[in-house]
Amino acid sequence: xxxxxxxxxxxxxxxxxxxxxxxxxxxxxxxxxxxxxxxxxxxxxxxxxxxxxxxxxxxxxxxxxxxxxxxxxxxxxxxxxxxxxxxxxxxxxxxxxxxxxxxxxxxxxxxxxxxxxxxxxxxxxxxxxxxxxxxxxxxxxxxxxxxxxxxxxxxxxxxxxxxxxxxxxxxxxxxxxxxxxxxxxxxxxxxxxxxxxxxxxxxxxxxxxxxxxxxxxxxxxxxxxxxxxxxxxxxxxxxxxxxxxxxxxxxxxxxxxxxxxxxxxxxxxxxxxxxxxxxxxxxxxxxxxxxxxxxxxxxxxxxxxxxxxxxxxxxxxxxxxxxxxxx
Amino acid sequence: xxxxxxxxxxxxxxxxxxxxxxxxxxxxxxxxxxxxxxxxxxxxxxxxxxxxxxxxxxxxxxxxxxxxxxxxxxxxxxxxxxxxxxxxxxxxxxxxxxxxxxxxxxxxxxxxxxxxxxxxxxxxxxxxxxxxxxxxxxxxxxxxxxxxxxxxxxxxxxxxxxxxxxxxxxxxxxxxxxxxxxxxxxxxxxxxxxxxxxxxxxxxxxxxxxxxxxxxxxxxxxxxxxxxxxxxxxxxxxxxxxxxxxxxxxxxxxxxxxxxxxxxxxxxxxxxxxxxxxxxxxxxxxxxxxxxxxxxxxxxxxxxxxxxxxxxxxxxx
Amino acid sequence: xxxxxxxxxxxxxxxxxxxxxxxxxxxxxxxxxxxxxxxxxxxxxxxxxxxxxxxxxxxxxxxxxxxxxxxxxxxxxxxxxxxxxxxxxxxxxxxxxxxxxxxxxxxxxxxxxxxxxxxxxxxxxxxxxxxxxxxxxxxxxxxxxxxxxxxxxxxxxxxxxxxxxxxxxxxxxxxxxxxxxxxxxxxxxxxxxxxxxxxxxxxxxxxxxxxxxxxxxxxxxxxxxxxxxxxxxxxxxxxxxxxxxxxxxxxxxxxxxxxxxxxxxxxxxxxxxxxxxxxxxxxxx
Numbered sequence: 014x015x016x017x018x019x020x021x022x023x024x025x026x027x028x029x030x031x032x033x034x035x036x037x038x039x040x041x042x043x044x045x046x047x048x049x050x051x052x053x054x055x056x057x058x059x060x061x062x063x064x065x066x067x068x069x070x071x072x073x074x075x076x077x078x079x080x081x082x083x084x085x086x087x088x089x090x091x092x093x094x095x096x097x098x099x100x101x102x103x104x105x106x107x108x109x110x111x112x113x114x115x116x117x118x119x120x121x122x123x124x125x126x127x128x129x130x131x132x133x134x135x136x137x138x139x140x141x142x143x144x145x146x147x148x149x150x151x152x153x154x155x156x157x158x159x160x161x162x163x164x165x166x167x168x169x170x171x172x173x174x175x176x177x178x179x180x181x182x183x184x185x186x187x188x189x190x191x192x193x194x195x196x197x198x199x200x201x202x203x204x205x206x207x208x209x210x211x212x213x214x215x216x217x218x219x220x221x222x223x224x225x226x227x228x229x230x231x232x233x234x235x236x237x238x239x240x241x242x243x244x245x246x247x248x249x250x251x252x253x254x255x256x257x258x259x260x261x262x263x264x265x266x267x268x269x270x271x272x273x274x275x276x277x278x279x280x281x282x283x284x285x286x287x288x289x290x291x292x293x294x295x296x297x298x299x300x301x302x303x304x305x306x307x308x309x310x311x312x313x314x315x316x317x318x319x320x321x322x323x324x325x326x327x328x329x330x331x332x333x334x335x336x337x338x339x340x
Numbered sequence: 341x342x343x344x345x346x347x348x349x350x351x352x353x354x355x356x357x358x359x360x361x362x363x364x365x366x367x368x369x370x371x372x373x374x375x376x377x378x379x380x381x382x383x384x385x386x387x388x389x390x391x392x393x394x395x396x397x398x399x400x401x402x403x404x405x406x407x408x409x410x411x412x413x414x415x416x417x418x419x420x421x422x423x424x425x426x427x428x429x430x431x432x433x434x435x436x437x438x439x440x441x442x443x444x445x446x447x448x449x450x451x452x453x454x455x456x457x458x459x460x461x462x463x464x465x466x467x468x469x470x471x472x473x474x475x476x477x478x479x480x481x482x483x484x485x486x487x488x489x490x491x492x493x494x495x496x497x498x499x500x501x502x503x504x505x506x507x508x509x510x511x512x513x514x515x516x517x518x519x520x521x522x523x524x525x526x527x528x529x530x531x532x533x534x535x536x537x538x539x540x541x542x543x544x545x546x547x548x549x550x551x552x553x554x555x556x557x558x559x560x561x562x563x564x565x566x567x568x569x570x571x572x573x574x575x576x577x578x579x580x581x582x583x584x585x586x587x588x589x590x591x592x593x594x595x596x597x598x599x600x601x602x603x604x605x606x607x608x609x610x611x612x613x614x615x616x617x618x619x620x621x622x623x624x625x626x627x628x629x630x631x632x633x634x635x636x637x638x639x640x641x642x643x644x645x646x647x648x649x650x651x652x653x654x655x656x657x
Numbered sequence: 658x659x660x661x662x663x664x665x666x667x668x669x670x671x672x673x674x675x676x677x678x679x680x681x682x683x684x685x686x687x688x689x690x691x692x693x694x695x696x697x698x699x700x701x702x703x704x705x706x707x708x709x710x711x712x713x714x715x716x717x718x719x720x721x722x723x724x725x726x727x728x729x730x731x732x733x734x735x736x737x738x739x740x741x742x743x744x745x746x747x748x749x750x751x752x753x754x755x756x757x758x759x760x761x762x763x764x765x766x767x768x769x770x771x772x773x774x775x776x777x778x779x780x781x782x783x784x785x786x787x788x789x790x791x792x793x794x795x796x797x798x799x800x801x802x803x804x805x806x807x808x809x810x811x812x813x814x815x816x817x818x819x820x821x822x823x824x825x826x827x828x829x830x831x832x833x834x835x836x837x838x839x840x841x842x843x844x845x846x847x848x849x850x851x852x853x854x855x856x857x858x859x860x861x862x863x864x865x866x867x868x869x870x871x872x873x874x875x876x877x878x879x880x881x882x883x884x885x886x887x888x889x890x891x892x893x894x895x896x897x898x899x900x901x902x903x904x905x906x907x908x909x910x911x912x913x914x915x916x917x918x919x920x921x922x923x924x925x926x927x928x929x930x931x932x933x934x935x936x937x938x939x940x941x942x
Contacts, residue, residue, distance in 0.1 A: 234793070
């Protein structure tokens with residue numbers, strides 16, 4: 014019988030860990046890669062905020078001034094007023110109408126794909142949606158300017174009104190003079206945000222466990238009743254998230270919108286009138302201004318407003334979903 | 341509230357009439373809803389189909405070999421070679437920087453990260469950058485690269501700005517692709533005495549390749565079509581003829597150099613639209629847009645197809 | 658109550674049948690639901706082959722058999738839930754009160770109101786207890802508050818859940834109940850649609866023994882007013898609860914088929930078929 018002496022004992026587990034075990038180099042490296050995003054955001058926020066505040070700090074413009082609706086930045090035509098209201102309002106208006114148009118369509122499409130479409134239909138529509146996503150914004154803008162704008166101005170050039178027999182004119186607005194208008198901008202934006210809202214809503218509907226559908230159907234309800242009373246409430250936070258993401262994309266879109274809205278820095282009174290957004294004004298003026306002059310500082314302030322909107326929407330999305338997880 | 345069984349709620353152990361011919365309101369509503377929902381699907385297909393058709397028709401007389409390899413001209417239809425070159429150049433440069441960074445970041449988020457403050461911060465950063473309007477990302481590139489670092493408008497500034505733009509999505513897609521690798525494979529590797537990094541390198545990443553490739557191609561499609569980021573970083577010039585034989589990359593005149601302004605296809609479209617000079621503008625833009633869409637389509641379908649091919653080869657092997 | 662002599666060796670188990678015994682003579686009730694030469698296919702593959710079965714009013718029929726023998730698939734034809742499975746097709750006739758429910762003209766929605774189903778795992782909706790129970794009637798257009806209140810109370814009483822939840826009907830979510838309570842809530846939910854037939858697909862298999870016995874008690878009570886068909890893999894449960902038992906098994910081509918049907922007492926003590934006896938005594942399955 015072999016005797017186990019200490020001299021012949023096999024090396025056990027008490028071997029000192031190697032260098033690579035002690036310091037997990039790969040972990041450090043990939044952490045730096047992932048952490049670079051934090052650095053990027055911090056830098057971005059710092060730079061843009063700093064530049065954006067110059068209008069107040071260096072040029073002495075007051076906050077009340079930027080809320081005025083007069084935009085006269087050119088120093089050769091005094092008085093110079095940096096009123097940002099037309100742009101903020103423009104962004105809000107164009108985004109709001111785009112969401113009104115797009116949300117029902119997108120949620121409907123998401124429901125179609127999730128609940129109604131047979132597999133063969135899904136396999137056609139889903140790739141189509143992905144291609145939709147891939148179309149660059151300048152192309153949407155070009156389509157808008159070559160097809161939509163002429164269509165609007167040729168089809169509805171005159172005064173648009175809806176009259177009922179006894180009541181008289183119920184609704185009226187001036188026609189599309191050139192076609193470059195609020196509505197054109199919203200229409201273009203609505204097709205651009207459609208894939209975003211659809212895909213996030215689709216994920217929300219897919220996440221609902223199948224058992225809830227089976228339980229509802231087994232109680233003798235129709236599919237639409239199941240959708241309306243069970244699925245939509247269950248997916249609500251997902252759909253809200255989708256709409257917020259769509260809103261962010263719409264508000265941040267620059268080129269496509271700029272090509273079709275007419276770019277007149279006034280507050281529109283009707284869907285048929287031209288307007289301007291924060292993004293389009295920045296795009297137009299940045300090239301004509303000099304770094305450091307108040308005009309450009311105002312553009313930076315507009316960028317800051319855009320940045321604030323986007324960060325706020327990230328926070329909003331987190332709030333919407335935090336409540337759901339907590340409950 | 342009642343406390344005893346009342347006749348109104350007696351169980352129907354007996355019969356309650358035929359099952360046929362019940363046209364209640366709820367069934368009509370269901371039919372109407374079904375029709376409407378099908379309508380949304382058809383609407384999307386219709387819009388997409390018309391767009392593709394429109395560009396196919398509009399670009400019919402314009403796009404030709406001469407168009408693709410020719411130089412821009414003010415007197416005739418000309419071509420878009422230098423611009424196309426710039427698009428590809430900036431794409432490759434951007435991918436070279438953002439893909440490794442993105443995949444490494446994805447490895448961290450998928451394999452190493454625990455739910456702590458840093459991870460939360462990274463996710464918040466990811467979400468924030470993807471929400472920032474692309475024009476603002478471009479402006480950031482303007483301050484940092486073009487002005488503060490005094491590089492001026494150049495392809496490198498554009499590529500770096502596009503990297504910032506692309507990084508969150510690349511990281512997220514990589515993370516997803518890596519997470520999709522089943523737990524069993526990792527357990528098997530670790531149970532054989534491999535270290536965590538060895539497992540990642542030899543098991544997880546290879547298995548995630550199809551998803552990673554799909555992610556790269558999808559983001560490439562997005563980058564190719566992006567214009568707002570590049571407006572104020574790589575510039576909006578009018579490209580002239582490029583001498584591809586000039587291989588000196590430090591020379592701004594060489595098309596191989598990253599230190600020169602570089603107008604890409606998407607930017608060119610926007611520029612032509614806003615300046616609108618020349619009688620051939622409409623055709624040139626239609627042709628450029630058609631090529632742009634085709635490239636994006638190729639990227640998109642290629643990503644799906646390649647991803648499926650790779651998955652099949654991987655799982656069949 | 659079952660007193661198995663041993664659970665290890667494949668000896669013949671003594672099974673005492675204490676459930677209500679319905680012999681042929683006292684089966685004066687009419688046939689409520691029936692299948693006539695029903696086969697169910699998933700695409701080309703036969704899942705259930707040629708089953709003809711009668712279920713009498715106000716009785717409990719148990720479908721037993723090894724797993725894979727098509728019992729649940731067969732159960733689902735009574736309320737046409739197989740329609741939801743892509744590629745599934747049903748041949749033959751399924752009858753409710755003599756009417757063929759597989760006919761194209763038949764309203765599936767109406768069928769499912771009259772033939773309700775309780776599932777293996779409780780699946781209450783993310784709503785209050787009240788709203789869970791009121792869901793079915795509301796979708797049918799019942800909006801009168803007093804009538805709904807009555808209906809909810811009656812259903813919860815019949816499901817033996819009323820006393821436990823009566824003070825929290827609107828405040829408490831259906832998901833906040835225990836497993837056994839959730840299943841009783843699902844039963845109440847089905848009862849609120851005032852069905853005639855209740856299908857139960859292994860209703861107690863996800864529950865603890867105490868809840869299981871309560872559900873079984875419930876079934877015996879419900880039998881007075883409803884026709885019940887239950888699928889169970891638990892033979893003792895079938896013996897405790899049912900009047901008639903149907904034994905299914907799987908053929909060599911993996912299709913399920915009906916081996917024999919009979920009064921529960923007889924099936925468990927003197928079955929006609931060898932296969933049945935082998936299953937009952939634990940020799941397979």
